[in-house]
Amino acid sequence: FGEGFQYRGTTNVMTDASGDATFTFTFAGLMLGQFATVTATSADGTSQFSEAVEVTAAPAVEFSASNYPTAEGSGTVLITVNRTGDLNVTTTVNFATSPNTATAGADYTHIAGTLTFLPTESQKTFLVTIVQDSSDEPSELINLTLSNPTAASLGTQSTATVTIAD
Numbered sequence: 091f092g093e094g095f096q097y098r099g100t101t102n103v104m105t106d107a108s109g110d111a112t113f114t115f116t117f118a119g120l121m122l123g124q125f126a127t128v129t130a131t132s133a134d135g136t137s138q139f140s141e142a143v144e145v146t147a148a149p150a151v152e153f154s155a156s157n158y159p160t161a162e163g164s165g166t167v168l169i170t171v172n173r174t175g176d177l178n179v180t181t182t183v184n185f186a187t188s189p190n191t192a193t194a195g196a197d198y199t200h201i202a203g204t205l206t207f208l209p210t211e212s213q214k215t216f217l218v219t220i221v222q223d224s225s226d227e228p229s230e231l232i233n234l235t236l237s238n239p240t241a242a243s244l245g246t247q248s249t250a251t252v253t254i255a256d
Contacts, residue, residue, distance in 0.1 A: 121145065147175035151183045151207070151236060152245025158218075158234075159253045162197075166217040167252055169234060173207045173214075173242065181207040181242040187218055190231035192254055197221055198232050207242075218252055230254045 103111040125142040154170035173181055186202035187194070194200040199219040207214060218232065232252040236244055 149173055149175040149177065149179065149181050149207075149242035150245040151181065151205075151239050151242050152247040153234060153236065153250040154213075154247075155250060156247060157251050157253055159255065160220055162220060162254050162256050163222050164220055165222075166219050169216050169218060169250075169252075171205055171214050171216075171236065172245075173212050174245070175242070177207075177212055178209050179241045180209060181240060183207075183239040183242065183244075184237045185216060186235050186237070187252075188233040188235065190233045190251060192230035192232045192252075195221075196223065197230050197254060198252070220252075220254055225256075227256050229256065 105111045124145045126145055127142050151171055151173050154172050158167050158169055160167040169185075171183065171185065182204050184202070184204050187198065187200050192198055198221055201216065201218055203216065205214040205216065218234075230253075232254070234250040234252065236248045
């Protein structure tokens with residue numbers, strides 16, 4: 091099984107024109123901080139070992155807070171999304187607002203989109219526009235949701251709220 095101390099499994103990958111390939115493979119039993127190497131074997135039986143790579147946590151994306159308080163007259167509220175784990179890959183995640191007790195169009199402007207984290211980036215932001223009205227009303231809530239991450243998973247804080255104080 092090559093120079094490693096333990097065989098962990100196989101996967102097939104395709105190389106590019108220069109013979110390089112990038113892939114993610116999950117091995118049960120590896121722990122963060124351990125090092126792994128990969129043996130690549132071609133169809134003719136030729137083998138080559140990779141450099142040792144430290145096992146890192148897979149990327150995860152989540153809101154930085156469970157609630158973002160703002161005043162009705164603030165104009166906008168800044169929402170922060172954090173990425174943790176391996177920051178060496180490009181990651182995307184969709185975000186959207188939805189009504190809770192606040193009404194889209196009357197209390198806030200609905201927004202949905204995609205955040206793209208380039209390698210080394212750990213934080214992205216977006217703005218939710220708050221609509222000023224003349225009604226005297228109790229605090230209202232907007233739901234925030236993250237979904238459909240690529241090259242990452244959703245963290246524990248994949249939903250949040252905005253609280254609009256009148």
